[in-house]
Amino acid sequence: MSVTIGSGHEGNVREQLTAYKARVKGGEMGALPSVLSLFVLTFLFAALNPYFLTQGNFANLLTQTATLMMLAMALVFVILLAEIDLSAGVTSGVAMALFIIMTNRWEIDWRISIVAGLLCGMAIGAFIGFFVAKVGVPSFVVTLGLFLGFQGLQLALLGDGGIYRIEVPEIRAIMNDNLPGWMGWAFLAIGITVMTLLNFYDRGVRARNGLVNRPISLMYTKLVVVAVIGAALVAILNENRSRSIKEISGVPIVVPIALTVLFLGTLLLDRTRFGRHLYAVGGNPEAARRSGIKVIKIRIIAFMICSSLAVISGIFNASRVGAVEATAGKAIVLSGVAAAVVGGVSLFGGRGRLIHAAAGALVIAIIDNGLGLIGLPAGINFLVTGGVLILAATVDAVSRKRSSGAR
Amino acid sequence: MTSQTPIVELIGITKSFGPVDVLKGIDFTAYAGRVTALVGDNGAGKSTLIKGLAGVQEYDGGVVKFEGKEVQLPSARAAAALGIEVVYQDLALCENLDIVQNMFLGREAMLGITLNEPQMEFEASKTLTGLSVRTVSSVRQKVASLSGGQRQTVAIARSVLRNAKLVILDEPTAALGVAQTEQVLNLVRRLADSGVAVIIISHNLQDVFKVADDIAVLYLGKMVANLKSSETNHLDVVQYITGSRTMGDQE
Numbered sequence: 151m152s153v154t155i156g157s158g159h160e161g162n163v164r165e166q167l168t169a170y171k172a173r174v175k176g177g178e179m180g181a182l183p184s185v186l187s188l189f190v191l192t193f194l195f196a197a198l199n200p201y202f203l204t205q206g207n208f209a210n211l212l213t214q215t216a217t218l219m220m221l222a223m224a225l226v227f228v229i230l231l232a233e234i235d236l237s238a239g240v241t242s243g244v245a246m247a248l249f250i251i252m253t254n255r256w257e258i259d260w261r262i263s264i265v266a267g268l269l270c271g272m273a274i275g276a277f278i279g280f281f282v283a284k285v286g287v288p289s290f291v292v293t294l295g296l297f298l299g300f301q302g303l304q305l306a307l308l309g310d311g312g313i314y315r316i317e318v319p320e321i322r323a324i325m326n327d328n329l330p331g332w333m334g335w336a337f338l339a340i341g342i343t344v345m346t347l348l349n350f351y352d353r354g355v356r357a358r359n360g361l362v363n364r365p366i367s368l369m370y371t372k373l374v375v376v377a378v379i380g381a382a383l384v385a386i387l388n389e390n391r392s393r394s395i396k397e398i399s400g401v402p403i404v405v406p407i408a409l410t411v412l413f414l415g416t417l418l419l420d421r422t423r424f425g426r427h428l429y430a431v432g433g434n435p436e437a438a439r440r441s442g443i444k445v446i447k448i449r450i451i452a453f454m455i456c457s458s459l460a461v462i463s464g465i466f467n468a469s470r471v472g473a474v475e476a477t478a479g480k481a482i483v484l485s486g487v488a489a490a491v492v493g494g495v496s497l498f499g500g501r502g503r504l505i506h507a508a509a510g511a512l513v514i515a516i517i518d519n520g521l522g523l524i525g526l527p528a529g530i531n532f533l534v535t536g537g538v539l540i541l542a543a544t545v546d547a548v549s550r551k552r553s554s555g556a557r
Numbered sequence: 558m559t560s561q562t563p564i565v566e567l568i569g570i571t572k573s574f575g576p577v578d579v580l581k582g583i584d585f586t587a588y589a590g591r592v593t594a595l596v597g598d599n600g601a602g603k604s605t606l607i608k609g610l611a612g613v614q615e616y617d618g619g620v621v622k623f624e625g626k627e628v629q630l631p632s633a634r635a636a637a638a639l640g641i642e643v644v645y646q647d648l649a650l651c652e653n654l655d656i657v658q659n660m661f662l663g664r665e666a667m668l669g670i671t672l673n674e675p676q677m678e679f680e681a682s683k684t685l686t687g688l689s690v691r692t693v694s695s696v697r698q699k700v701a702s703l704s705g706g707q708r709q710t711v712a713i714a715r716s717v718l719r720n721a722k723l724v725i726l727d728e729p730t731a732a733l734g735v736a737q738t739e740q741v742l743n744l745v746r747r748l749a750d751s752g753v754a755v756i757i758i759s760h761n762l763q764d765v766f767k768v769a770d771d772i773a774v775l776y777l778g779k780m781v782a783n784l785k786s787s788e789t790n791h792l793d794v795v796q797y798i799t800g801s802r803t804m805g806d807q808e
């Protein structure tokens with residue numbers, strides 16, 4: 151077959167499906183395994199425990215997932231470079247310690263304190279990036295060092311066993327309050343509209359450049375599927391899920407926040423020069439360098455983004471707990487790495503998307519939640535999650551071999 | 558054609574590593590529209606000569622003229638700015654990116670702050686079509702899924718996209734099978750026919766005779782022969798390479 155101009159995306163629905171199958175066979179599985187396991191796990195737990203599929207548990211699951219999801223998305227930025235940030239969790243802990251000291255002790259406006267926390271995260275990221283990219287210390291070592299050191303810093307800031315209640319209602323609301331019913335629908339409508347406009351914009355630019363577009367039916371099908379699933383979720387969440395007299399209903403506030411970060415982060419990775427260069431450096435740093443990409447700069451920025459998003463996950467966690475603890479962020483970071491890998495982000499670098507990390511976080515949260523409901527002895531969920539992680543990493547390694555072995 | 562100014566002209570190039578003189582006063586020329594093969598035994602100094610042109614390793618002495626003007630080549634960037642592109646043996650492609658993304662890596666087309674994918678896709682397809690490349694089915698294929706010859710094609714096409722005036726290829730067919738070698742050599746020929754000066758390093762004389770217009774032979778850091786491939790033969794070149802014959806013997 152010869153190259154005809156614009157032979158990038160053309161083809162009818164059948165050809166698109168064939169191409170997709172070929173990609174999957176070639177090792178580019180993307181989110182497929184995690185989406186499949188989401189379905190399997192949902193059916194499994196629903197069959198084993200009737201409470202699993204209730205509105206109450208569903209909302210619960212979403213808020214349980216949010217912190218992990220945000221952390222996993224943060225980690226994607228460095229995992230794409232085949233690096234790791236073991237300190238992402240405690241970095242968020244340190245930033246939130248700063249936040250709580252500012253709001254509670256110094257009585258500074260919470261908005262300023264949040265910005266300070268985010269800047270603190272960014273600075274830590276720049277520090278890590280400097281050591282990894284400029285000095286050349288392996289990220290595993292730098293961030294392991296910080297993982298240990300920051301636990302000490304958290305203790306120093308908040309005191310041994312220190313727990314500070316969050317007094318800011320806006321922060322508490324993120325995980326504990328819900329959007330009014332109409333706002334959930336409005337958010338969904340905005341989301342679908344933005345997606346549709348983006349699709350039409352892309353098609354327009356392609357057409358202007360004389361390229362063939364994918365069949366429009368495929369685009370509509372995708373949008374309708376997203377809209378239907380979205381509508382079902384909003385409808386479920388808008389029902390009363392309270393077991394007492396006080397009504398609880400609506401989409402948890404954290405959901406639109408997390409989805410917005412997912413959307414913006416995906417735009418950054420897929421559509422900007424920075425994103426392209428990040429993937430290039432992750433795939434082949436030497437090739438990137440010879441192409442004139444400033445590899446060191448890209449690496450440092452990636453660590454800065456990772457640490458900043460980790461702080462957002464720290465905010466989520468603090469909101470859910472209702473307090474900032476001296477031990478915050480210590481336990482979650484490995485689950486964050488696991489979530490990204492389970493979702494299909496390659497530890498070898500260069501392959502993976504934010505949505506994969508989000509899907510992986512859902513898988514891990516569902517395992518946690520579902521096994522908890524079935525009432526298996528504690529510890530089983532660690533075994534299962536660990537098993538899933540190894541399975542995912544194996545799939546990653548094998549598919550990597552396959553995709554580069556296909557020469 | 559010899560009356561025409563060469564794209565690149567090297568005069569009296571020297572290079573030493575400590576006490577070892579690797580290049581001992583090399584004169585060399587390459588012309589637009591012609592393929593010049595640079596041959597010589599292992600350690601003759603071919604790669605060293607090329608590295609200087611690519612700007613990755615400066616010469617110690619001598620003059621480099623590009624399009625008739627004396628130039629300095631202190632960095633790869635300076636070489637690229639003149640229109641010198643090198644296709645390295647290890648190709649330097651990102652396997653996780655597709656063909657279009659690789660061809661435009663580092664010089665992406667933008668639409669505001671976002672990548673202009675359609676424009677890049679169009680131009681990449683156009684370049685490949687212009688080179689009559691028929692071996693890839695979609696320009697959105699990941700490089701990981703390409704064969705060695707296809708990768709070589711992408712790397713060469715990338716230099717064309719960058720409007721190179723001089724393309725240097727370091728053993729482009731070394732790892733390829735018969736059919737793929739044929740394809741790449743055809744591509745090299747078309748590249749030269751489109752007006753680019755091509756320098757090709759190769760140990761395979763069969764390939765050299767198939768594609769080159771001129772043959773320059775290095776022997777232990779000296780240029781021992783500048784031949785037209787139409788006026789010489791396999792055996793002569795082998796003798797020059799092995800040092801059992803020098804230019805004076807011809808007359």
Ligand SMILES: Nc1ncnc2c1ncn2[C@@H]1O[C@H](COP(=O)(O)OP(=O)(O)OP(=O)(O)O)[C@@H](O)[C@H]1O
Nearest residue numbers: 574575577579597598599600601602603604605606
């Ligand atoms: N950086 C260096 N330091 C010291 N010696 C070097 C260096 N680079 C090359 N040399 C020497 O210069 C000589 C020429 O090397 P060069 O790589 O240019 O040869 P070549 O013609 O490309 O050989 P091959 O066909 O094996 O690639 C060799 O003897 C090599 O050992």
Ligand SMILES: [Mg+2]
Nearest residue numbers: 600603604605
């Ligand atoms: Mg060499």
